[in-house]
Structure formats: structure tokens, C-alpha cells
Amino acid sequence: MTQTTAQAPSPLAGLFAGRRWRSLRESLIAYLFVFPAFLIIGTFGLFPLAFSVYVSLHRWRIIPGKYLGLDQYAKALDGLAYVAGLWLVVLLVYGVVRSLLDAHHESQETGDHPWAWLVPALVTSTGLFLFVRFLVVLFPEVLAIAEKVKGVQRTQELFLTLLGEAWRVPQVVSSRTTAMLVLIAGLALAYGFSRWVSAGPRSATYYMRFIIVFIMLGCGIALGWLTLTEIQSAYAAAAEEGESIRLWSQILAMSIGIIALVVVWQLSSRMRFAGWTTTLLVLGGGALALGAKLLVDSGQVTAIELLLIPAGVVALFFSWRAWQTARNAPTTRGLVAWVLASIAMMLAAWLLIAEVPTGIQAGYDDWWEGLLHTVYYVLFTVPIELVLGLFLAILLFQNIKGKGFFRLIYFLPYVTNPVAAASVFRVIFSSRVSAPINSLLNLVGIDNLMWLDEPKGIFQMLFPALDIPPALAGPSLALFVICLYGIWTYAGYNTVVFLAGLGSIPTPLYEAAAIDGAGRWQQFRHVTLPLLSPTTYFLSLIAVIGTFKAFNHLWVLRSGAALGTTDTASIVIFNEFNRNTRYGYASALALVLMGLILVLTMINSRIAEEKVFYG
Amino acid sequence: MVSKGESSTLMSRAQGARVPPARTQSAKARNPRRLDVWMIFTYAVLVFGITIAILPFFWMVSTSLMTLGEATGRTFVPSVLQWGNYTEAWVDGKFSEYFANSVQIVLITVSGQIVFCTLAAYAFARIKFAGKDFLFSLLLTTLMLPEAVTWVPNFITVTWLGRIGPIPWVNNWPALTIPFMASAFNIFLLRQFFAQIPDDLWDSAQIDGAGHLRYLVQIILPISRAALTTVVIFGFIGSWNALAWPMLVTNSDEWRPISAALMHFLDEAGSYVHLQMAGAVITIAPILVTYLFAQKQFTEGIATSGLKG
Numbered sequence: 001m002t003q004t005t006a007q008a009p010s011p012l013a014g015l016f017a018g019r020r021w022r023s024l025r026e027s028l029i030a031y032l033f034v035f036p037a038f039l040i041i042g043t044f045g046l047f048p049l050a051f052s053v054y055v056s057l058h059r060w061r062i063i064p065g066k067y068l069g070l071d072q073y074a075k076a077l078d079g080l081a082y083v084a085g086l087w088l089v090v091l092l093v094y095g096v097v098r099s100l101l102d103a104h105h106e107s108q109e110t111g112d113h114p115w116a117w118l119v120p121a122l123v124t125s126t127g128l129f130l131f132v133r134f135l136v137v138l139f140p141e142v143l144a145i146a147e148k149v150k151g152v153q154r155t156q157e158l159f160l161t162l163l164g165e166a167w168r169v170p171q172v173v174s175s176r177t178t179a180m181l182v183l184i185a186g187l188a189l190a191y192g193f194s195r196w197v198s199a200g201p202r203s204a205t206y207y208m209r210f211i212i213v214f215i216m217l218g219c220g221i222a223l224g225w226l227t228l229t230e231i232q233s234a235y236a237a238a239a240e241e242g243e244s245i246r247l248w249s250q251i252l253a254m255s256i257g258i259i260a261l262v263v264v265w266q267l268s269s270r271m272r273f274a275g276w277t278t279t280l281l282v283l284g285g286g287a288l289a290l291g292a293k294l295l296v297d298s299g300q301v302t303a304i305e306l307l308l309i310p311a312g313v314v315a316l317f318f319s320w321r322a323w324q325t326a327r328n329a330p331t332t333r334g335l336v337a338w339v340l341a342s343i344a345m346m347l348a349a350w351l352l353i354a355e356v357p358t359g360i361q362a363g364y365d366d367w368w369e370g371l372l373h374t375v376y377y378v379l380f381t382v383p384i385e386l387v388l389g390l391f392l393a394i395l396l397f398q399n400i401k402g403k404g405f406f407r408l409i410y411f412l413p414y415v416t417n418p419v420a421a422a423s424v425f426r427v428i429f430s431s432r433v434s435a436p437i438n439s440l441l442n443l444v445g446i447d448n449l450m451w452l453d454e455p456k457g458i459f460q461m462l463f464p465a466l467d468i469p470p471a472l473a474g475p476s477l478a479l480f481v482i483c484l485y486g487i488w489t490y491a492g493y494n495t496v497v498f499l500a501g502l503g504s505i506p507t508p509l510y511e512a513a514a515i516d517g518a519g520r521w522q523q524f525r526h527v528t529l530p531l532l533s534p535t536t537y538f539l540s541l542i543a544v545i546g547t548f549k550a551f552n553h554l555w556v557l558r559s560g561a562a563l564g565t566t567d568t569a570s571i572v573i574f575n576e577f578n579r580n581t582r583y584g585y586a587s588a589l590a591l592v593l594m595g596l597i598l599v600l601t602m603i604n605s606r607i608a609e610e611k612v613f614y615g
Numbered sequence: 616m617v618s619k620g621e622s623s624t625l626m627s628r629a630q631g632a633r634v635p636p637a638r639t640q641s642a643k644a645r646n647p648r649r650l651d652v653w654m655i656f657t658y659a660v661l662v663f664g665i666t667i668a669i670l671p672f673f674w675m676v677s678t679s680l681m682t683l684g685e686a687t688g689r690t691f692v693p694s695v696l697q698w699g700n701y702t703e704a705w706v707d708g709k710f711s712e713y714f715a716n717s718v719q720i721v722l723i724t725v726s727g728q729i730v731f732c733t734l735a736a737y738a739f740a741r742i743k744f745a746g747k748d749f750l751f752s753l754l755l756t757t758l759m760l761p762e763a764v765t766w767v768p769n770f771i772t773v774t775w776l777g778r779i780g781p782i783p784w785v786n787n788w789p790a791l792t793i794p795f796m797a798s799a800f801n802i803f804l805l806r807q808f809f810a811q812i813p814d815d816l817w818d819s820a821q822i823d824g825a826g827h828l829r830y831l832v833q834i835i836l837p838i839s840r841a842a843l844t845t846v847v848i849f850g851f852i853g854s855w856n857a858l859a860w861p862m863l864v865t866n867s868d869e870w871r872p873i874s875a876a877l878m879h880f881l882d883e884a885g886s887y888v889h890l891q892m893a894g895a896v897i898t899i900a901p902i903l904v905t906y907l908f909a910q911k912q913f914t915e916g917i918a919t920s921g922l923k924g
Contacts, residue, residue, distance in 0.1 A: 023743070029827050030744035037735035037797035038750070044769050044794035045757035051768035143771075146778035159779050392664055395657045408910060409665050412672070415906050415913055417856050419874045420895035423881055424671040427678060427888055434689045436674065492668060549761045552858045556878060573763045578863060583767050590764040597761055 052587045054139070060584035063147075064140060070230045072588040076364045079247060083254045084595075085227035092220035099213050103206065114206040120193050121210030124186030128211070129218055130179035137175045141166035366564070367589060370572035371596075374548055376475035377568060381486040382543045386536065388487065389494025394528075396495065397502045407499065410492035422485060422556035426452065429481045431561070452478045453561035476565035482557050489553070494539055501535030502528070537608045541601070548597050569593050675899070679892035686889035697889070704893035708884070709868060713876035714897065717855055720791050720872050725850040727796030732846065735797065736805030737831050741817065754799045762859065769794060770863055790864040791872065795854065801846050808842035809835060845912050848905065855902060873898050 056072060059065035073081040107114045145162045152158065166172065194203055231247055396406055413421065428436045429451040438448045454461075457473020458480050475483065505528065513523045551570045558566055567575070573593065577586035678686050679700055681693040704710050738744070739751055773794070777784030784790040812835065820830045836843070854872075861875040871879065877898050881891055906913055 026742050027744040030738040030742040030747070033734040033738035033742070033827075034750065037731040037802060038754075040731065040793065040797040041754060041757055041799060043772065044765065045760065045799065046753065047772070048765040048768035049760065051771070052764050055767055055771070143775060146775045149778055154779070154781065156781075392661070395661055398657065400657065400661070406661055406665065408907075409668050411913065412903075412906070413668055415852070415902065416672075417874060417877075417895075417899045417902050419856070419858055419877045419881075420675070420899040421671060423877065423891060423895045424675045424678075426881065427892065428671065428674060432687065434687060439689045488667070488671070549763070551762070552856070552874075555858060556881065570761075570763050574766070574859060577767055577770075583771070587764075587767045590761070590767065594759075594761055594764050598759070601759075 052591055054136070055584050056588035056591055058584050060587075061581050062583065064143065065584075068584065070226050072585045073592070074230055074234065076367050076585070076589055076592060079250045079254060082227055082231055082247065082251050083258070085223055085230075086251065087255070087258070089220045089224040089227070092216045092223070095216050096213050096220070099209060099216075103209060106202075110202065112200055112202055112206070114202075114210075116193060116197055117190075117203065117206040117210050120186055120189035121207055122214055123182060123189055124207075125211045125214035125218065127179060127183030127186045128215065130175065130182050134172070134175040134179045138166065138172050141169055141172060364589075366567070366572050367569070367592075369564070370567050370569045373475065373479060373566065374568040376479060377483060377486065377550075378544055378547045380475060380480065380483040381490070381547065382540060384487050385490040385494050385543060386539060388491040389498050389539070390532070390536075392491070392495040393498035393502055394524075396499060407496060410495050412492065413489045414493040418489075418552040419556050421489070422553040425481065425485050425553075425557060429484075449477065450561070452481050452557055452559045454478050455561070455563040455565045476562060478557075478559060478562035479566045482554060482566055485553055485557060486547075486550075490543065494543075497539055498532065498535060501532050505531045537604075541604050541608075544600060544604070545597055548593065548600070569596075672899075675892050675895050678889055679896050681889050683887065683889055686892070687886070700889050700893040701897070704890050704897060708880060708890055708894055710873070710876070710894055710897050712868060713871055713873040716870055716876075717873040720788065720870075721851050721854045723788060723792040724795050724854045725847055727792065728798065728801055728846060728850045729843065731797040732801040732805055733831065733836065733843075736802045736809055737827070737835065739802065740806045740809035742827065754802060757799045758803075766859065766863060769860075773864060785864050786867055787870055791861060791870060792854075794860075795850075801849070804846065805839070805842055808839055812838070841912075844909065848909055848912050851905065852902060 055064075057068060057070070059068050070081060070085065073085075077084070103114055106112070142163070145159065145166065148162055149158060190207055231251075234247060392410065396403060400406070430438075431448075431450040431453040432438065433448050435451075437451065441448065454477035456476060457468070458475060458477055460466075460468045460473035461477060509527050509531070510523055513527050518526065547568075549570060550568065551574065554566065554568055554571055555574070558571065569589075570593070573586050573589045576582050576589060677692055680696045680698070681690060681700075682695075682697055685693055739747065773784045773790045777787070777790070782789065784793075816834060817830060820834055825833070856874055857872065858874050858878060861872045862878065865871045865875060868876075877891075877894050880894050884890060
């Protein structure tokens with residue numbers, strides 16, 4: 001590098017050339033360094049996302065089949081698939097409007113004239129869409145090469161010939177040429193604009209922004225079109241069978257429910273509740289609503305209703321809170337606003353409890369039940385793990401002999417091999433009469449239980465006299481054992497992380513609290529808990545998301561006799577894929593799961609913004 | 616949960632020193648009875664916790680040394696230690712093969728990870744290039760992807776690659792190793808570490824005429840031993856414990872890794888509980904040994920990064 005500068009004729013020009021050469025060389029080296037990792041992560045980490053979408057739009061049983069559109073999503077989620085599709089469209093349109101408004105404000109501030117850039121951006125983004133179409137046309141041809149080389153001597157030449165053939169298929173050629181032409185036209189237009197029409201320092205940003213606007217618009221139109229055709233074909237299918245369906249009213253009902261929930265959420269951040277009253281009220285309200293529901297339906301409750309009723313109850317609760325706040329509102333306007341909010345939320349509650357379940361009852365039962373099992377699993381593990389972990393951490397965070405040893409052992413269940421550890425649970429909680437836990441129960445005089453083979457819900461087993469309908473019987477005993485495994489694994493992990501969190505709380509705070517006369521409990525409540533909230537938030541996020549992704553121990557502890565009552569979302573996806581070989585359907589379910597995890601993460605981080613105290 | 620007396624012990628802990636005996640004594644003198652009861656309670660709970668944490672492991676080892684009759688009966692400890700169970704699992708249960716498979720898979724995966732992740736992490740930490748931030752954020756999005764989304768597409772990709780390429784991927788080492796040879800998490804971890812290394816080191820290396828590769832290999836790597844150990848340990852554990860993907864891409868014993876093999880064994884040899892437990896002990900042993908030797912990396916690395924095990 002230094003040599004290049006030395007050899008250059010003029011020192012100044014040489015320095016410049018040397019610098020340019022050097023930064024180019026640096027970039028090349030960087031790309032070379034990054035390339036292998038990106039090849040692998042791109043192929044097995046990023047590409048799968050796009051590929052999943054592609055597979056999920058097709059009937060795909062081991063080999064690719066016909067194009068189905070959103071059919072498989074509709075099959076899995078019923079009405080909710082349409083709602084999700086339409087709402088995504090709304091979000092995309094919102095993004096477009098927002099982006100255009102931003103551009104407008106910026107241009108007013110700076111005095112630019114950005115709107116001319118809409119033209120080259122439109123052409124370029126059309127080119128990009130055409131390019132994607134080219135990839136979609138090319139893709140099956142490339143995929144089919146694997147079929148063509150079956151039973152033939154595999155050589156590199158053969159592969160390259162076949163690849164060349166795929167490249168020259170008429171459709172591929174035409175889509176490729178149009179995409180290239182339009183793309184080049186777009187770029188040329190952009191170049192021309194920057195030279196002669198609307199030059200300016202910010203033109204590149206406008207160009208990029210408008211390209212993104214058009215891409216969002218295009219995606220919105222495509223998704224909207226897909227969803228609408230899906231709804232139409234559902235109506236057509238129903239008409240053929242002589243049934244009448246009311247998809248639109250269901251979609252409307254669910255959408256209003258969602259809007260109201262978002263409103264509730266926004267309002268809730270402005271209200272202050274005492275934690276215990278909230279919990280008690282929500283639980284009590286939930287019990288009441290469930291009771292009412294049971295009376296009405298005489299025990300006919302499905303899994304999905306059980307998932308949505310709590311949401312309705314929460315909305316009801318908030319409507320009550322809004323009503324309370326309204327009474328104390330200082331101004332008439334505030335009063336009206338709160339009363340309106342309360343009515344809106346009443347509406348949301350009613351819609352969620354009454355309308356939504358019928359809107360999605362035709363969905364894939366295994367899937368909804370899988371989600372219900374996942375929720376059970378979260379409810380029966382995460383709070384217990386966190387409390388246990390915090391309790392043990394506080395005990396350990398004292399002047400104790402052998403602290404390192406305790407920590408070593410507590411962490412052990414977390415680091416072991418999940419298959420091996422779960423296999424012991426299979427032995428301990430086996431349904432054999434002579435199995436360890438059953439023997440222990442016999443010692444105390446309790447009858448044998450089926451444990452991992454027991455599909456019956458635990459509430460039903462606790463109160464055998466009552467005739468509890470299946471959906472209310474709680475997680476099956478088998479799932480409960482799996483929850484025990486989860487607690488066993490994660491309690492120690494939480495202990496270790498909480499210990500680290502406790503170590504970072506400054507001691508003077510405790511001393512100050514002690515001087516002010518705070519007792520142990522008050523110190524814990526007002527110093528330890530708030531200062532630990534980032535740790536608690538981190539652990540709960542990891543735990544909830546981890547639960548939605550969990551697979552290994554669930555698979556090991558799965559027993560046929562438990563009749564699928566332990567199958568969570570991941571297990572359902574794995575079975576659809578591996579056992580039923582429905583690749584397309586499994587992809588659709590996996591993408592829905594991913595969306596769910598994304599939404600959960602977003603809600604979690606919103607809650608964190610409001611509740612977590614970072615010193 | 617912190618009393619006046621203990622707040623002083625808290626402070627001394629924060630200072631990283633052993634508690635001076637004088638302070639504890641003064642705390643005890645203030646309220647001797649209460650502290651003792653509290654301490655007894657503490658130890659009782661902690662020991663009970665240890666028992667729960669250990670019991671499954673104890674049961675695993677104990678059952679693995681029983682006869683079949685004892686294992687399915689109501690025995691707590693075997694009357695005669697049946698070491699033969701291990702030979703049976705190792706030889707007849709083919710755990711020797713599975714063990715060797717997993718060792719090979721781990722070696723290939725981890726060496727790939729070291730090479731590819733170090734290179735990428737170095738570029739992200741040290742070199743300026745166009746699109747760096749974009750590429751890095753693209754990389755981080757893969758951390759959000761649940762494994763379930765990748766099953767179907769990766770299975771199709773791997774089958775395709777095996778059909779068109781010179782060697783099959785399914786039921787062979789490539790499907791089990793290559794997809795895991797680079798991970799966004801490791802690149803992120805290493806990049807954070809490399810970014811802390813002072814620029815002076817690079818300047819002086821450059822003056823000595825070293826290029827990026829030489830600087831990376833001869834200077835950066837030797838001082839990054841701690842970070843690399845973490846990467847190796849995580850890679851080892853991830854690869855050793857993997858279940859879903861190996862079950863998808865292996866259906867014969869030839870390359871079946873040990874976790875998938877143990878799962879297979881649990882299904883196939885349903886009633887041979889003692890052999891199953893012997894297999895479980897064989898599967899778990901390398902992990903436990905590593906944990907005992909590199910405990911610090913585990914508790915610090917995992918606790919601070921929140922890696923799922």
C-alpha cells in the first residue's frame with residue numbers, strides 16, 4: 001500500500017490514488033472474510049424465510065405440487081387468516097402514507113422538489129418486482145434438476161448443462177429479459193434525473209425512499225389481492241355446497257376487537273393500578289366469564305375459545321377501569337372520552353368472547369390445541385421458575401459457605417443434554433406400578449397414576465367428583481410432568497442470572513433504606529424488586545419465547561398414550577412435516593408461529609418500556 | 616429479604632472480599648437467635664434444592680447399574696453394580712458408533728465455526744466497507760428466526776444439494792455440519808470481543824508489515840482465547856445436544872449423532888430401562904465433564920448472553 005503512493009508520479013495525486021486503492025482493497029478483503037459465513041447463513045438462515053413463504057403457498061408433499069395461494073393459512077387459522085392478511089395490508093398502506101408525508105415535510109423544510117423522483121422509483125421498483133418474478137419462474141426449474149439427475153451418473157458437466165437448460169427455458173428467458181430491461185431503464189432514468197431534472201444532494205435518499213414506498217405498495221396490493229380472492233373462493237365454495245357463511249361480518253367483528261384491544265392497551269399505560277387488585281379482578285372476572293360461558297353452552301367450549309375469553313375478560317376489566325376513571329375526570333371532555341373508551345372496550349370484550357371463536361372454529365384443531373398447550377406450558381412454568389429462581393438467588397446471596405458449589409449444582413440441570421435428562425424423567429414418571437414416583441405415592445397411600453401417559457386434565461383429576469368439560473380440565477397430567485421438567489431445568493438457570501442481577505444492585509441503597517426504617521420485606525419490595533426488573537424482564541422474555549420454540553424435551557417426553565395433549569406448536573409443525581409429509585402446510589404453520597413470536601416480542605418490549613426500571 | 620445485619624455482608628460481597636469475621640459476629644451479637652433460625656432455614660432450602668437438582672442424575676446412574684429386574688422393580692440402589700450394562704450399551708447398543716459420529720460432527724462443525732465466524736467477526740469489527748451495517752443487521756435477523764421455520768426449506772435445500780452434488784448430504788456429514796458452520800450469534804460474540812482490542816495494536820502490526828490475515832492469526836487470535844473458548848463450548852454443546860434436525864436428516868446408524876441415537880434407542884428398546892440409562896449416562900458424560908472443567912465460561916457466558924441450551 002505504501003509502495004503505490006511512492007511510485008505515483010505526483011505526490012498529491014498519488015496519495016489520492018493510493019487512498020482510493022487502499023479503501024477498495026480493504027473492502028475486497030472484508031467481503032472475502034465475510035463471504036463464507038454469509039454463504040452459509042444466507043443459505044440456511046435467511047433464504048429459508050423466503051423459501052418457507054414460497055413452499056407455504058403450494059401444495060407440497062415431498063415434491064412440489066400446485067399453487068394454492070393462501071389456502072393453507074385459511075385452513076389453519078380460518079377467519080383469522082383473512083383478518084391477519086387485511087391488517088398487514090393496512091399496515092403496509094400506513095407505511096406508504098407515512099413515508100410520503102415524511103418526504104413532504106422534509107421537502108418543505110429544505111425546499112427540494114422530490115416528487116419528480118417518483119417516476120424513476122416507480123420504474124426501478126417495477127424492475128425489482130419483475131426480477132423477483134424471474135426468480136420465482138427460475139426457481140422450480142432449478143429445483144427440478146435434482147429430479148432429472150436421479151439415477152444418472154452425476155458429474156459437474158451434467159449439472160452445468162442442466163443449469164444452462166433451466167436458464168434457457170422460454171419463460172425464464174422472457175421474464176429475465178423484461179426484468180433486466182425495466183431495471184436498466186429505471187437506473188438510466190434515475191441517472192438522467194440526477195443529471196438534468198432534479199439534481200440535489202438529497203436526491204439519492206428520495207430515490208431510495210420512493211423505491212421502498214413502491215415496494216410496500218406492491219406488496220400491499222399483492223397481499224390484498226390474495227386475501228380477497230381467498231375470501232371470494234371461500235364464498236364460492238360455500239355457495240356450491242349450499243351453505244351460507246358470513247365471513248365478512250366475522251372479519252369485521254375480529255378487526256373491531258383487535259382495534260379495541262390496541263386502544264385498551266394504549267389507554268392502560270395511562271392508568272395506575274395496584275398489582276394485586278388487578279390480578280384478583282382479572283382472575284375473578286375470568287372465572288365469572290367462564291362460568292357464564294359454560295352455562296350458556298352447557299360445556300361446549302373449544303380450545304380457541306379458552307384462549308380468547310381471557311382477552312375479552314381483560315377488555316371488560318379495562319372498560320370497568322375506564323368507567324371508574326371517567327367518574328373522577330376533571331373536565332367534561334375527559335369524561336366523554338373515558339365513557340366512550342369504556343363503551344368501546346365493552347364492545348371489544350363482547351366481540352372477543354362471543355364472536356371470534358365462531359370465526360375461527362373451522363381452523364386446524366391440532367394447531368389451536370397446540371397453541372393452548374403452549375400457553376398452559378408457559379403459565380405452569382414461567383411464573384414458578386421465576387419465583388423459585390429469585391427465592392434461591394436471594395438465599396444464595398448471603399454469606400454462605402459453599403456458595404460456588406451450590407451454584408455449580410443448580411446450573412447443572414440447565415447445561416445437560418436434554419434428551420438424556422428427559423429420558424430419566426420418562427423413567428421416574430413412568431406409568432409402571434413400580435416406577436419411582438408411583439412407588440412413593442403408594443408409600444403415602446395414594447393410588448398409581450399414569451403420569452406421562454395420562455391425557456386427563458389435572459383439574460379434572462383433582463376434583464373427580466365434578467364433571468368438568470374437557471377444555472376446562474387444564475393441562476393434562478402428562479403436560480404437567482413436562483412442566484415439572486421445565487421448572488427443574490430453568491429454575492437453576494434463573495437463580496444464576498438473578499444472582500448476577502443482585503450483585504449489581506448498589507449496597508448503599510439498602511443502607512439508606514435501613515436507615516429510613518425499612519424492614520426486610522420493605523427493602524425487598526422497594527429496592528430489590530424494582531432494581532431487578534431488567535433481569536426479570538430479560539428472563540421472562542427468554543422463557544416465554546423459549547417455550548414457544550421448545551422442542552427437545554417435549555419430543556422425548558411425548559407418549560402416544562397421552563393422545564397429543566402434550567403437543568405444543570413446534571411439535572405439531574414437526575409432525576405435519578415429518579410424519580404427515582405436508583411440507584407446504586408445515587411451512588405455513590411455522591410462519592404463523594414466527595409471526596406470533598414477533599408479536600409477543602413486540603408486546604414484551606412495549607411492556608418493558610413502561611414497567612422496567614433501569615436504575 | 617435483607618436485614619440490617621446482612622446489608623453489611625452484602626457490601627463486603629460487593630467489594631469482592633471475604634466477609635470479615637468481626638462484622639458477622641457483630642450482626643450475630645445484635646440478634647443471634649433470629650439469624651441462626653434464618654441461616655438454618657436457608658441451608659435447609661438450599662440443600663433441598665440441591666437434592667432435587669441432583670436426584671434425576673443419581674437415578675440415571677443408579678438405574679444404569681441395575682439388572683433389568685431391579686430397574687423395572689422398586690429398587691433404589693443396585694445390589695451388585697452391573698458394569699456390564701455399559702459394555703452392552705456401548706457395543707451392542709452401538710453407542711460407541713454414535714459417540715464417534717457425534718465427536719466427528721462436533722469437530723467438523725466447531726472448526727468450521729472457528730474459521731468462518733472469526734473471519735466474519737474480524738471484518739465486522741475492524742475493516743470499513745460499504746454495506747457493513749446492512750449486512751450485520753441482516754445477520755442479526757436470523758437470531759429471531761425460530762428453528763421450526765427452517766426445517767422444511769433447509770430439508771429441501773439439503774436434499775437438493777445432495778442430489779446434484781458429488782456426495783449425498785442427507786444421512787451424511789454435510790447435512791449435519793455445514794448448515795451450522797457459521798452462526799450469527801458467534802459472529803456477534805466475537806465481534807464484540809474484537810472491537811475491544813485497542814487500535815494501537817493494529818497500527819503497530821501494520822508498521823511491521825502485517826496484513827489483515829496475519830494480524831488476525833498471529834495477534835488477535837492468541838489474545839482472544841477466552842472468547843474462542845466460549846465459541847468452542849457453545850458449538851460443542853449445540854451440536855452434541857441437537858435433536859430435531861438430526862432426526863430429520865438421518866435415518867440410518869451410519870451418521871446418526873448421539874442425541875438422536877439415544878432418542879431412537881428410547882423408542883426401540885422400550886423396556887430395557889437399565890440400558891437406556893447407561894446410554895443416557897454415556898450421552899451426558901462429555902457435557903458434564905466439560906461443564907466441570909469450564910464452569911466459568913458456562914455460568915458467565917450463558918448467564919450474560921441468554922443462550923438457550
